[in-house]
Amino acid sequence: MILRLLITTLLTCLASSVVAGTTPHNETRGFINVLHWWTSPSEAAAVDVLKQHYARSGFAWADQAIVGGGGGKAMTVLKSQIISGNPPHAAQISGMGIQNWASLDLLRHIDGSANRNQWRNVLPQFVLDTVQFRDRYYGIPVGIHRNNWLWINPTAFEDTGLAIPSSWDDLIAIAPRLRRAGFIPLTHGGEPWQQAAIFESVVLSEGGADFYRQALVEHDEEALTSPTMIKVFRKLKQITSLTPNDRSRRPWDQATREIINDEAAVMLMGDWALGEFKMSDQLEGVDFYCRPAFGTEDHFIYNIDSFVIFNRKRFKDRQAQQWLAQQLMNKETQIAFTDKKGSIPVRMDATDQLEGCQKKSLNALNKSIKEGTLVPSIIHGMAVKESLQAPVINFVSSYMSVPTATPEQAVISLSAALLAPAK
Structure with missing residues (x-):
């Protein structure tokens, strides 16, 4: 009886742990696999914020973190996955990369979420221009960095x-x-x-x-x-x-x-x-x-941190992706994420509490x-x-x-x- 109890407890612990690149446990509504290159201590802390806020949707975030601050290695991995027909649910893509991947018909647009949440009223024009392709939204922006x-x-x-x-x-x-x-x-x-x-x-x-x-x-x-x-x-x-x-x-x-x-x-x-x-x-x-x-x-x-979502046929996958767009653009998520990341929220209505270097x-x-x-x-x-x-x-x-x-x-x-x- 004791042995059975120990085994049951061990299996429960294993099932509840989410490791980078693995599938989360079955108690969630599903999961979303996210490829990114944020691996420094502060970046990992910022990603944890996104995971926690995304979990409120009932879905789980499965990390596919690729070491390499400039993102070059992550892009190599992404291309190989796409060629093999197994792209991630979502990936960190910046700037003109959004238009490039969208032009290949590999991405899902997120017009519904963008319009429902009135992005045009809260995002600066240069951010809107960056995340669109042919007047449709494909990028989910999460922060604005100043490089200089x-x-x-x-x-x-x-x-x-x-x-x-x-x-x-x-x-x-x-x-x-x-x-x-x-x-x-x-x-x-x-x-x-x-x-x-x-x-x-x-x-x-x-x-x-x-x-x-x-x-x-x-x-x-x-x-x-x-x-x-x-x-x-x-x-x-x-x-x-x-x-x-x-x-x-x-x-x-x-x-x-x-x-x-x-x-x-x-x-x-x-x-x-x-x-x-x-x-x-x-x-x-x-x-x-x-x-x-x-x-x-x-x-x-400027440099804008953003994500894109890839075409998926399964309804549950599409549902998980839609919640990603919703949660990452949430005002509370933006404030908590950029506090860890050092960036400015892309939502201009989420900037009132900025201090120090972020305020500057x-x-x-x-x-x-x-x-x-x-x-x-x-x-x-x-x-x-x-x-x-x-x-x-x-x-x-x-x-x-x-x-x-x-x-x-x-x-x-x-x-x-x-x-x-x-x-």
Whole structure:
């Protein structure tokens, strides 16, 4: 009797546990398999919020989390699943990827949920434009990130008696003193997308919003080969000298911990980094500062976190997918999720409680919309299709890693990468 009771208890425990990539227990109405690349500690905490809120529908969220901050590995897995005829119920897809997958008739539209919940009344126009294809809604947006943030370790400047820099030239000038004191002047993980993140911020700081759009969105040949773009690559080469001597490819959250652990002075990273600071009980204004990337104070490079749902025939699958759209756009879900993720809610009626860096980001967003200085991120697929995104990221990474590469050679190669598909 005791043995039977123990076995029954063990089976109950096993049945009630949900592991990444597994099917949830049978007490739910069903489950939805979600592919994404949010695997850092703060990202995992943010995903847990989505799971908990989605569970209120009676369905369960089954994780298929793929390690890789830029999402490249996740996209490789997704493509292989689609080719094999077994796509996930839902997947994290950003920017122009939504239009790409929708154009292949692989996605279900979510017009019903979008119209019922009056998305047009609560979402900014640039978010609406991002999640639509041919006037139908295909993307479920969950947060807005600002890419052009600097994260500053005040201890590095207090210990050295140096003023916090206000430009790249300032940081370059004081870098030797920071290194002698044991601080990495500018930390980052060395992954190609992280290197390209520096590139797009420098394009914005050197050329402004109009030049950024001409070069990286419209692919204007004159802008791509201009003296301004040569200045961008020259500055990029100088900035490379500020980064860790060992530029091994590390996840972005490891670089963030170098700020938290007083090993580095400055980091350029989107505000998903804020989640890691919060997870470590760091206080803004005491343990770290968040400031716009040098020269981009009045600009906002945006990246929108979003999901799509794939075509499914089974009624229960479609029902689970419909509830996903409903729950992720819930006002309460948006507030709780973005608190962990570091982003701004896409619902503008869910932003009243924002504080600190998130409030600064919201103010910068509103100002950039009003002044026309809001620009899409190229590294997160907001500005270009995936077929162009990867070559640009890899080229910039290669340029930053090869000491002999010149700015003049770089503008020719960048222009060729962006213009070749059009010729």
